[in-house]
Amino acid sequence: MAAPPTVAVFGASGNQGGSVAKALLKDGTFKVRAITRKPRKREAKELKRLGAEIVKADLDNEKSLFDALKNVYGVFLVTNYWEYMDIDREVQQGKRVADISNHLGVKHIVFSGLENVRKLTNGKLDVPHFDGKGQIEEYFRELGAPMTSVRMPDYFENFLDVFRPVKSDKGYYVLDIPMGGVPMDGMSVKDLGGVVLAILKSPENFIGKDIGLSTDKLTIEEYADVMSRHTGKTIRDSKISIKDFEELKFPGAQELAKMFQFYMSQPDRNKDLTLMLNPEAQSFEEWMSRNKNAFMNV
Known part of the structure; x- marks a missing residue:
């Protein structure tokens, strides 16, 4: 009997990669090669306990990526703009994985992408943490990966x-x-893993596609109402404007304001498809019922 195919999961000790690694390990169809820069992290040790192979690699280090991606069937790739807030660096990281995966003959890459907003709006709006991922998506397509x-x-x-x-x-x-x-x-990041698992198990249905995910679509007032009901606190939509949000005193406020401008255009997010891929994915109501205690110190 042949051994299960191996999927390399980047960011395995983080939120997205951790969700994917755990879903794959629980299902058992694939072996998991958990890629992390910090194999001694508690999260990496837990994945090892669950049966993952832990491999140290860095998206900026080509040799480590070659070693990490040898003999794998598939890859889950997530890049992190917010770590350096450098779109060029993020794009180069994604391209590096694309090139190496292509060279090694990886059969299926699932990439945590986003739209290239600058391109979609003809330069009227730029959202770097979206745009870089959009450029990486485009590069994968150019390679025919x-x-x-x-x-x-x-x-x-x-x-x-x-x-x-x-x-x-x-x-x-x-x-x-x-x-x-x-x-x-909106969607819980913890439910991403079940989606990626389903995609990897049906490559013929999903290779070449961009899949917008969602498990709920609410106004901010509706989100606030759900939160109020579960926490017992009075929570309301402040109705803050884009201009006033841009002036908030925290790093990335202007970047996030542009993201919300893009969200107002209603980008394609498919709730029905998301729930088909992961029937256990939570609505906001369900998520709040499980996480209400985390709001007690708000």
Whole structure:
């Protein structure tokens, strides 16, 4: 009996890669080669305990990538613009993996991509953490590589971090998210793994496609209402404008404001397809019911 094919999972000790690695390990169809720069991290050690092969490699180091990708059937690739906030570096990292995968004959790459907003809007709007991933998608296509792009929406987990409710001077909490009443797609990053697993198991249906993911599409007021109901706190949409959001005092505020402008155009995110690929993926209501305690210190 032949050994299961191996899938190399980049960012395996992070949110997206960790979700993918765990889903593949639980299913058992594929062996998992967990790629990380930090094999001693707690998350990497846990993946090893679950049966993953842990391999140290760096997206900036070509030799380490050659070694990491030898004899694999598939690859899950995620790049991280926010680590260096350098679009050129991110694009080069993605191209490096594309070239090496192509050279080694990898049969299927699932890339965590996004739209090239600058190209789509003829330069009227640029969102570097989207645009770089869009350029990487385009490069895979130019190579003729067997790639599927999965485009994540806003993570539900962002409500615990960068978009967490803040207390107003009137005593209630507000969500400072400038969507102007337009619904925004969302999804838990933990549910990505089940989607990627399904795609890898049906390459004939998904190679060459860009798949926009979503498990819910709510206005900010609706997100706030769900959060209020589960936490017992009064949480509202602050109705902040794009201009005022740009002036918030945190790194990346202007970048995120442009992202929300793009979200207002309703980019293609397919809830029905997402749930077909991963029937266990959570709605925001379900996610809040499981994570409400994390909001107690908000």
